[in-house]
Amino acid sequence: MKNLECLVYISRCTLDQAALEAQLEDLVAVSAFRNKSAQITGVLVHENGYFFQMLEGAPAALDLLMIHLHFDERHEDIRVVAREKIPTKNAVSWAMVTPPLDHPLRRDLRTLASNPPSSVQPWRRLLLEMIPENA
């Protein structure tokens, strides 16, 4: 794919803890299924009441997904914090994945979020590091 972008957004989760636990696995599975056909890859993290999502793909595919996301009532106040052209996609085998709930780097994510960088690189580095190798 020649024209590639990476987008990172933060949104506020509207689900309570029980609903989140019940829905997160399904949400990631449906996202992975849909992203595969849209040739999008990404990482989704729920941390401290917020969603952090990194998405990589063609600009038009990302724009379309963002429209769907804006209508999804499981979150609100979507804020795109970084969006840039990238030369290549990460060679990942997943279309959407979420890191383990007890991952130690979640603390670093909170730190990053307290002063969110507008470049995709720090987000990309941290979010990819949170994914187990055999995801």
Ligand SMILES: Cc1cc2nc3c(=O)[nH]c(=O)nc-3n(C[C@H](O)[C@H](O)[C@H](O)COP(=O)(O)O)c2cc1C
């Ligand atoms: C935090 C969050 C992340 C999501 N990530 C994706 C995603 O990466 N890809 C995707 O297709 N849908 C994702 N969804 C689901 C979409 O918002 C939407 O439900 C889905 O695309 C189906 O759209 P439709 O119900 O309008 O057909 C996500 C939803 C939430 C709340």
